[in-house]
Amino acid sequence: MAVKKKGETRAEDAPRRSSGDMPDLDGRKAAILNAIVTEYIGTAQPVGSQHIVDAPGVHVSSATVRSEMASLEREGYLTQPHTSAGRIPTDKGYRFFVDSLEGPGPLDPARRQQVRTFFDAAHGEIESMLEQTSGLLADLTDCAAMVVAPPHDAQGIRSVQLVGMSARTALVVVVLADGVVEKATLDLRDDTDDAVLAAAGSHVAAHVQGRTLTELPAELAPTGDRSADAVVADTLAILSQMSGGEARDQLFVGGSSRMAAAFDAVETVRSVLSILEQQLVVVSLLRDVLDRGLSVAIGTEHGYEPLASCALVVMPVSVDGEEAGTIGLLGPTRMNYPQALAAARVVGETLGQRLAESGRR
Amino acid sequence: MAVKKKGETRAEDAPRRSSGDMPDLDGRKAAILNAIVTEYIGTAQPVGSQHIVDAPGVHVSSATVRSEMASLEREGYLTQPHTSAGRIPTDKGYRFFVDSLEGPGPLDPARRQQVRTFFDAAHGEIESMLEQTSGLLADLTDCAAMVVAPPHDAQGIRSVQLVGMSARTALVVVVLADGVVEKATLDLRDDTDDAVLAAAGSHVAAHVQGRTLTELPAELAPTGDRSADAVVADTLAILSQMSGGEARDQLFVGGSSRMAAAFDAVETVRSVLSILEQQLVVVSLLRDVLDRGLSVAIGTEHGYEPLASCALVVMPVSVDGEEAGTIGLLGPTRMNYPQALAAARVVGETLGQRLAESGRR
DNA sequence: GTTCAGCACTCGATAGAGTGGAGTGCCAGC
DNA sequence: GCTGGCACTCCACTCTATCGAGTGCTGAAC
Numbered sequence: 001m002a003v004k005k006k007g008e009t010r011a012e013d014a015p016r017r018s019s020g021d022m023p024d025l026d027g028r029k030a031a032i033l034n035a036i037v038t039e040y041i042g043t044a045q046p047v048g049s050q051h052i053v054d055a056p057g058v059h060v061s062s063a064t065v066r067s068e069m070a071s072l073e074r075e076g077y078l079t080q081p082h083t084s085a086g087r088i089p090t091d092k093g094y095r096f097f098v099d100s101l102e103g104p105g106p107l108d109p110a111r112r113q114q115v116r117t118f119f120d121a122a123h124g125e126i127e128s129m130l131e132q133t134s135g136l137l138a139d140l141t142d143c144a145a146m147v148v149a150p151p152h153d154a155q156g157i158r159s160v161q162l163v164g165m166s167a168r169t170a171l172v173v174v175v176l177a178d179g180v181v182e183k184a185t186l187d188l189r190d191d192t193d194d195a196v197l198a199a200a201g202s203h204v205a206a207h208v209q210g211r212t213l214t215e216l217p218a219e220l221a222p223t224g225d226r227s228a229d230a231v232v233a234d235t236l237a238i239l240s241q242m243s244g245g246e247a248r249d250q251l252f253v254g255g256s257s258r259m260a261a262a263f264d265a266v267e268t269v270r271s272v273l274s275i276l277e278q279q280l281v282v283v284s285l286l287r288d289v290l291d292r293g294l295s296v297a298i299g300t301e302h303g304y305e306p307l308a309s310c311a312l313v314v315m316p317v318s319v320d321g322e323e324a325g326t327i328g329l330l331g332p333t334r335m336n337y338p339q340a341l342a343a344a345r346v347v348g349e350t351l352g353q354r355l356a357e358s359g360r361r
Numbered sequence: 362m363a364v365k366k367k368g369e370t371r372a373e374d375a376p377r378r379s380s381g382d383m384p385d386l387d388g389r390k391a392a393i394l395n396a397i398v399t400e401y402i403g404t405a406q407p408v409g410s411q412h413i414v415d416a417p418g419v420h421v422s423s424a425t426v427r428s429e430m431a432s433l434e435r436e437g438y439l440t441q442p443h444t445s446a447g448r449i450p451t452d453k454g455y456r457f458f459v460d461s462l463e464g465p466g467p468l469d470p471a472r473r474q475q476v477r478t479f480f481d482a483a484h485g486e487i488e489s490m491l492e493q494t495s496g497l498l499a500d501l502t503d504c505a506a507m508v509v510a511p512p513h514d515a516q517g518i519r520s521v522q523l524v525g526m527s528a529r530t531a532l533v534v535v536v537l538a539d540g541v542v543e544k545a546t547l548d549l550r551d552d553t554d555d556a557v558l559a560a561a562g563s564h565v566a567a568h569v570q571g572r573t574l575t576e577l578p579a580e581l582a583p584t585g586d587r588s589a590d591a592v593v594a595d596t597l598a599i600l601s602q603m604s605g606g607e608a609r610d611q612l613f614v615g616g617s618s619r620m621a622a623a624f625d626a627v628e629t630v631r632s633v634l635s636i637l638e639q640q641l642v643v644v645s646l647l648r649d650v651l652d653r654g655l656s657v658a659i660g661t662e663h664g665y666e667p668l669a670s671c672a673l674v675v676m677p678v679s680v681d682g683e684e685a686g687t688i689g690l691l692g693p694t695r696m697n698y699p700q701a702l703a704a705a706r707v708v709g710e711t712l713g714q715r716l717a718e719s720g721r722r
Numbered sequence: 723g724t725t726c727a728g729c730a731c732t733c734g735a736t737a738g739a740g741t742g743g744a745g746t747g748c749c750a751g752c
Numbered sequence: 753g754c755t756g757g758c759a760c761t762c763c764a765c766t767c768t769a770t771c772g773a774g775t776g777c778t779g780a781a782c
C-alpha cells in the first residue's frame with residue numbers, strides 16, 4: 001500500500017509554489033515548457049516545435065524551439081512518444097507548469113456564475129448539498145469530483161437520544177451542531193425497558209450537550225439505577241467511537257462517468273473507476289496529499305500506483321478558519337490545472353461560507 | 362422522457378415466463394436459438410453454424426443449422442453484423458432465451474457460498490449493509506448492481522424528536538422501526554425556545570408512535586400553548602412528506618466500474634455511467650420495470666433510450682411477505698442472464714430474511 | 723555564441739492490394 | 753427433409769507504398 005500514513009510529511013519531495021525551490025529554467029525554456037503543457041492539455045496531441053513559436057515569451061524560430069525542447073527532454077520535463085513526433089509533458093513537466101501558476105487564478109465568468117447560481121439555489125440537508133456540490137464540481141471541470149464532509153470531531157453535540165429497537169438493542173441517535181445526525185446500534189447487556197433507556201439517554205444528554213465528540217467525559221456520576229448506569233457507560237463508549245478515523249468520514253463522489261473518456265485504455269478506466277468506489281481509499285488518499293502540503297498531486301506523486309496516470313487536485317474547505325472537509329478533483333495528468341484549481345478554490349470558499357452560515361446559531 | 366409513470370402497466374407488452382404466450386418456435390429452432398445466445402454470451406463473438414451442431418437439442422448438420430438460422434433471422438431473433446459472418450441475437454432473441462429459462466435456476470456452489478459468507482459476516486447499520494450488498498451483487502455477476510432500500514411508508518415510527526438548531530430552525534429526527542433515522546429541517550414561524558420545542562416534540566411523538574408514516578393523523582389536539590401548536594402542525598406536515606415518492610427512496614449502486622469493459626464504444630460507457638449517477642432515474646426505471654411485471658428488461662423494453670444496449674434484471678426483496686426494496690442488475694444485453702437471475706434471486710431472498718430478522722422486535 | 727534557414731531523415735498514420743479463412747446461401751442427391 | 757458439396761462473400765490481417773509532421777544537425781548570419 002503506497003498511500004502514506006498521516007503525518008509522514010516529507011518536505012524535500014513536496015514542491016510548493018514558493019519561488020525559492022523552483023528548479024532553474026531560464027525564462028524562455030519555462031515559456032516553451034508552459035506553452036507545450038497548455039497546448040497539450042487542450043489538444044491531447046503531441047506538440048511540435050512549430051505550434052508554439054507564437055506563444056507568449058517564446059517568439060524564436062522553430063529551430064531554436066527544437067533545440068530547447070531537446071534540452072528540456074534531456075532534463076526530464078518532456079518525452080517523445082517516438083522519434084519524429086512532437087513532445088508530451090512528463091509528470092515533472094506538469095509539476096513545473098503547476099508550480100509556475102502564480103496563485104489559483106480566477107475562474108471564468110460563466111463558471112463563476114454557475115457556482116453562484118448553484119449556491120443561491122442550494123438548500124436542504126447538508127448531505128444532499130455536498131452530494132450536489134460534487135456534481136457541480138464535475139460539471140465545472142470535467143473531472144471526477146470528491147467532497148469529504150466535515151469531520152464530526154469539532155461539532156458540538158446538540159442532542160443525544162436512546163431509542164429502544166428490540167429487547168436487547170437500542171439506537172443511539174446524536175444530533176450535531178451542523179445538522180448531521182449520527183446513529184449507532186447499542187447492544188444492551190440486559191433487557192432494558194424504555195423508561196430506563198430514556199432516563200439513561202437524558203442523563204448522558206445533560207452531561208455532553210454542547211461538548212464535542214472529542215471532549216467527552218470518561219464516566220458520569222451514577223444515576224442511582226444500576227442498569228441505567230451500565231447503559232450510560234456503553235452509550236459514552238459509542239459516542240467516543242463516533243469521532244475520528246478516516247473510516248467515518250463521509251465521501252461524495254460525482255461525475256465519475258467523465259473518467260470513461262479520459263483515458264485510452266479501457267483497463268485504466270476500469271481501475272480508476274473501481275478506486276473511486278472505494279470510499280476509504282479515496283478519503284485516505286486525499287488526507288495524505290493534504291498532509292503533505294500539496295494542492296496538486298501529479299502521476300505518482302501521491303505514491304498510489306493505480307492512479308499513476310491521474311492527477312489529483314485537493315482543496316481544504318475552511319469554515320470560520322477551521323479546516324472542515326475537503327474537495328478533490330481527479331482527472332488525467334493532462335487535466336486543465338488552472339481551471340481545476342480555480343474551480344476548486346471558488347467552490348471551496350463558497351461552500352465554506354455556506355457551511356459557516358448554516359452552522360451559526 | 363421514456364421512463365413510464367408508476368401504475369401504467371401494460372399487460373400486452375409484458376412478456377411473462379408462462380408458457381402460454383411463448384411465440385411458437387419448434388423445438389429445434391428453439392434449441393438452436395438458445396445455443397447461439399449461450400455461445401454469444403460466453404464469447405461475445407458472432408456464432409457460426411458449425412459452432413452449435415453439437416449443442417443439446419440440435420445434432421443436425423451445419424447446413425441444416427444454417428437454414429434454420431436464416432429462418433430465425435427472417436423472424437427477427439438473430440442478425441448478422443455482415444454477410445458471411447455468424448449470427449448475433451437480437452433483443453427479441455434474448456427475450457425468447459430468457460423466457461425459455463424455466464425458473465431462475467440454481468446459483469453455482471462457489472457463488473452460493475460467497476453469499477452465505479457475506480451475510481454471515483454482515484453487521485452494522487442497514488444502510489451500510491445494503492451498500493455492501495450492491496458490491497456483493499456486482500462481484501457475483503460482473504454487472505453494475507443497484508439496491509433500493511425499503512421504503513419508509515410501511516415502517517412504524519419509533520421516535521420523533523425536535524432539536525433546535527438555530528433561533529428559527531429545528532431538526533425533526535424520526536427513528537423508524539427498521540433502524541433508519543430520517544431527518545428534515547423545520548423552519549419555525551417564530552423564535553421558539555427549546556422547552557416549547559421539546560414539548561411539541563413529545564406531543565407529536567406520543568400521538569404518532571407505532572403508526573407508520575402513511576397513517577398520520579391530520580391534526581392533533583391542542584396542547585394549550587399556541588406557539589407549540591404551530592410547531593406541532595408543521596412537524597406533522599414534515600412527517601407526512603417523509604413518506605412516499607421515488608425521490609425519497611435510497612439507492613445504492615455498486616460495481617459501476619464494470620461497465621467500462623462492457624461496451625466497445627466509449628460514449629456508451631460514459632452515458633451508461635452517467636445514468637447510474639442519477640439516483641432518481643435509476644429508481645424510477647427499476648420501479649417501472651417491476652410495475653410492468655417484468656424481471657428482465659432487454660434493450661429498449663424498458664423504453665429508456667440511453668440504455669438501449671443494456672439489459673436490466675430486477676428482483677423485488679420481500680420482508681415477511683411484504684415487498685420491501687428492490688435489487689437491480691445492469692449489464693450489456695449479452696449479459697449472463699441465468700447467472701444474473703440466480704444471483705439476484707438468492708441475494709434478494711437472503712437479504713429479505715436478514716431484514717426480517719433485524720426488523721423483528 | 724546565439725539564432726535560424728535549410729536539409730536529410732525518421733516514423734507513425736493512412737490508404738490500397740492481396741490473401742486466408744470463417745462464414746454464408748444454394749442445390750442436387752439420398 | 754436432411755446433408756455434403758460448392759461457389760461466393762467479406763472481414764481481418766498483412767504487406768507495401770506514400771505522405772507529412774516532426775525531428776536533429778549544420779553552416780552561415782548577426
